[in-house]
Structures are given as C-alpha cells and as structure tokens.
Amino acid sequence: MFKALLSHDLPRSKLLALALAIAVLGLAFTPFIFPGTKALNVAAKIMVFIVLVASYDLLLGYTGIVSFAHTMFFGIGAYGVAIASTRMGPGWEAVALGLGGALLASLLLSLVIGLFSLRVKAIFFAMITLAVASAFMTLASQLSDFTGGEDGLSFKVPEALQPGTEYLEEPFLGASIDGRFLSYYLLFVATVALVLLMLRIVNSPFGRVLQAIRENDFRAEAIGYRSVVYRTLSNVLAALFACAAGALLALWLRYNGPDTSLAFELMLDILLIVVIGGMGTIYGAVIGSVLFVLAQSYLQDLMKLGADRLVDVPLLSQLISPDRWLLWLGLLFVLSVYHFPSGIVGRLRLRAMLHEPTTGRPRVGSTPPGGGGGPLPPPGGSVNKESS
Template identity: 65%
Template sequence: MIRSLLSGDMPRSKFLGAILLVILICLAFAPFLFPGVRTVDTAARICIFVVLVASYDLLLGYGGIVSFAHTMFFGIGAYGVALSSTHLGRGFDSLIIGAGLGAILAAALALVIGLFSLRVRAIFFAMITLAVASAVAVLVSQISSVTGGEDGLTFKIPRELGPAFKFGKDLFGGELLGVKLNGKLLTYYLIFGGSLILFLTLLRIVNSPFGRVLQAIRENDFRAEAIGYRVVIYRVTATCLSAAVAALAGSLYAIWLRYVGPDTTLSMEIMIDILLMVVIGGMGTIYGAVIGATLFVLAQNYLQNLMSGLSSMTEGLPILPELFSPDRWLLWLGVLFILSVYFFPTGVVGRLRGQR
C-alpha cells in the first residue's frame, strides 16, 4: 500500500526513509509534539514550502527548465484567495473559488510564457521569466486599489478556521494533550492535509510515463525530439502543472497567514530561497524538497537562537562571541549552504541514495 501511495518511488535508502518518516511524524503531530505559536507556524511553513519547492523541482530537476517566475505563480494563488475572501465573504466557497481561479490563472500565464519562450535557449527563457515576474511584482505594488499595494491585503477566513472557534468540548473538554481544540488547529491540519495531497500528486506525476519522458528530454532533448516526442509540448505542460501547484501552495500560505503582500509572496528573496532548497535537498528527486525545505526553514527560524546561545557560552573568549553574534546569522547560513554543496554535490537525497 505504501509503495502504491508513493507511486513506486521508494526512498531507496534506509537512512533516508527514516529521516522522511521522522519529518512526516513531526509535521503530522506538530501541534501536540511542539506546542507553541512559533513552532506550529514553522511546521506550517515547512509544509507549504515542501510543496512549493517540489513544484519547482518538477521544472528544474525533472525538466531541466530554469525559471525565475515561480514566486509569481505562488503570489497569484495567494492573491486569488485574498481577493475572493475580500469580495465574496469569509466562507469556504470563497477559499475554493480563489484557490481554483488562482491555479487556473497561473497555469494560463505559464502556458502563454511557455509557448512564446520555451522554443529559445534555456538562458533566454530564464531571463524572460525574470522580466515577467518583475513586471507583475511592480504591477501588484502599483494597483493599490485592488491589491493593497505595498501594504498588502488582510482578509477574514471562515470562522471555523479562526482561534475563536472551539470544538470537542463534550468529548475532550476543549483540550487534547494540553492543546486547545480550536480553529487554528483545524487550519494547521488543512495546511498539512492539502500539502500532503499536492506532494503525493507531484510524486505521481514524475513517476508517470509523462515524468519519464520529461527526464529523457532533460538528458537529451535532441534525441527525444528525434524519436518522436514533441519536446515543446512536454515542457509547456510541465510548466503549467508546476505553476498550478505553486499557486495552490500560495493559496495555503495565504489561508495560514490571513494576509498577503508583495514581500510575503512575490519577492525575489523567496525565489532564491526556493533555489537553495532544491539544491540542498537534491534536484530531480521530489523527496529533496522535504529535506531542503525542512532544513532551510528551521535554519531561518532557529539559527539566530542557536547563535545567541553559542555567543553566550563563549563570552569572555576572544573573537568567538562576535563571530557567533546573532546579527551574523545570514553569514553562517551562507557558510552552511556552501558546505552542503561541497559535501553533498547531488543534494542530501542524492548522497544518501549513493549518487555521485
């Protein structure tokens, strides 16, 4: 059953399988294992970024397509939910309509970009996507009457997903293992469940005949074209699928934050983070998205705390307290990335699977 659920793509490493299982258990029971606003927020972000990174891996790792427009699709999904909730009310139907329209619009935009630019060399396609993404980010910032401009949009989600909504009073007295049974808990499991379904869908896609053809095109597009596969059609399809999943991840992100703005969904910093997560986890593996997103989000949220502790422990020693200052966390994040690339050139997943 597990093999079928994973589309036959097993971890192929006991150690990797154990790591993935631990991450799954931690995310599945995060509100109970790690109670606290910050830890649950970190777990939700990991779930969302796993999907976002996996959708980009479909493009880069399996299709060999370099794109800088992935945050644009992510933002389209987020703004779709925000705008529908603002104008249609705070019901679940607004969330579904916003997420669906966001995914459709993202796929349509990816189709247009792909048809006009995937026939050119890879570097030109990357530059075109960068230009389009930058133009959309500027447009969103300028039309403040619709998008809220730089301030973004704050919107209301269904009452059942808000912290004021309580359930389970008759069975558990409103608490389970010390955790309040409220709408925030339901929101987390909506994020977790949606992310798990999207991840398994991507795993199914890359292990289908379509995914295998995509890998063949990545290895040698001229040979794939020669034996009868329409390379452009496959690449455009992969771009549309990747964009739609990224938009759905953006919808989940907007639901979790109840806010959307240019800095949270459309910034180039997020695009760079996605690239780093793909490289750290391992391109062309899908499982690499789980490892990469988990390591990177944990580092973003807790590296400063770790460095603060190290700075306090080395107080009184020369140089070290300054070196471990929390203000230098980005420096150490860069050092960790360089070390990961040096020791894991094929990513963590690739190394654990014995790839070179």
C-alpha cells in the same frame, strides 16, 4: 499498498527513509509536541515550502527548465484567496472562487509563457521569466485598490478556521482544539496529497519523457517526442502546484503582500532548497525544506544562546553573534553543496546503490539515484494506453 501510495518510488536508502519518517511524523504531531505559536508557524512554513519547492523541482530537476517566475504563480494563488475573501467576506465560497480563479489565471499565463518562450534557448527563457515576474510584482505593488499595494491585504478566513472557534473547552494532549488547529491539519493533509500527486506525475510515463528531454532533448525529438509540448505541460503543472501552495500560505497567514509571496529573495530560497535537497527528487524538497526553514528560523536563537555563554571570550562571542546568522547560514549552504554535490537525497541514494548495508558489495541492477526509472513510453497515443 505503501509502494502504490508512493508511486513505487521508494526512498531506496535506510537513512533517507528514516529522515523522511522523522520529518512527516514531526510535522504530523507538531501541535501536540510543540504547541507554541512559533513552532506551528515554522511547521506550516515548512509544509508550504515543501509543495512550492517540489513544484519547482518538477520544472528544474525533472525537465531541466530554469525559470524565475515561479514565485509569480505562488503569489497569484495567495492573492486569489486574499482578494476573494476581502471582497466577498469570510466563507468557503470566497476561498473556492479565489482558488479557482487563481488556478485558471496561472494555467493561462503559464501556457502563454510556455508556448511563446520555451522555443528559445534556456538562458533567454530564464531572462523572459525574470522580466515577467518583475513586471507582475510591480503591478501588485501599484494596484493599491485591488491588491492593497505595499501594505498587502489582511482578511478573515471561514469561521471554522478562525482561532476564536473552539471545538473543545479543554486542551487535548496539550493542544488547543480550535480553528488554528484545524487550519494546521488542513494544510498538512493538502501538503501530503499534493506531494503524492507530484510523485505520481514524475513516476508516470509522462514523467519519464520529461527526464528524457532533460537528459537529451535532441534525442527525445529524434524518437518522436515534441519537446515544446512536454516542456509547456511541465511549466503548466508546476505553475498550478505553486498556485496551490500560495493559496495554502494565504489561508494560514490570513494575509498576503508583495514581500510575502512575490519577493525575489523567496525565489533564491527555492533554488537553495532544491540544490540542498537534490534536484530531480521530490523527496529532496521535503528534506531540503525541513533543514532550510529550521536553520532560517532557529539558527539565530541558537547563536544567541551560544554567544551569551561565551561572552567572556571576545573573538569567539563576536563570531557567533546573532547578527551574523546569515553568514553562518551561507557557510552551511556552501559546505552542504561541497559535501553533497547531488543533494542530500542524491548522495544517500547513491551510497545505498553502490553498497549493500550488510555485505558492502556493489548492488547490481539498481536504478539511478535521482528520480524513478523505467523505459520510455512510445510516442503518440500509446502513452495513455501504457499509463492505464
């Protein structure tokens, strides 16, 4: 049952399984262990990034497509919920209409981009997506009557998710059972469901074809697969998942603006997390997002604590000054890439594949450290038959 839930793509490493268990349990019980506002916001940001980064890994790690327009679809999902809730008022109908409209817009836009741009070379496709994303951000900033412009849109969520809605008068295990509590677990359940769905996709016959195209698109074409069709479908799926992540962020923040969901810095963060966690592994999105967001949120506080204790040591206290937290974050990233060139998940899986924990002997017949293995399905209509 557990294997089926993970689409038979097990961690294949005890250390990785332990890290994933700690991450999932930590996120599941954050409201009870760390009931503070900052901890909840950090945990919610981690879950949004998990979905967003995993959707981008579906595009980059599994298909080999470099796109800079991923945050555009993320912003479309956030703006869809924000605009609908602003115009229609708080209610589940507004959320449903906003999410549905955003998903439809993302589907059509990603389909157009895929069909007209994926025939060109990779570098030109990346430049095209960068231009489209920049144009979309400019439109979002200038259409003040529709998107709120640079100030963005603040809106009210359905009453069941509002912080003022209390379900229990007294806290339960230290956590206030209110609308914010319900919002958090709505985000948690949606994140788990979306990640499991992406695991199912990448471990299906369709996902194996994507990996074959990533490794050698000429060979995939030669044996009967139309690379443009599969790449376009991968682009559409990644856009839809990114759109869903944007809607989750908007529901949690009850606000959306250009800097929140469309900034180019956000695209750089996604790329960093994919590299840190490991490309071509959905689990890498989980590990990378947890480590990156925690470092981004708490590294400055830790450095301030250390600087206060070492105030009598002039040079050292200046080096670990909180104002230099970005320098140390960049250094940590360089070290992680140096020691984990295939990402943390790739390194752990490779280590588990090469040596048995007990005997230290090479493991025979293991699958590669990246995504799921298995033979390619035959081209044509047999794909659906095999997958069923």
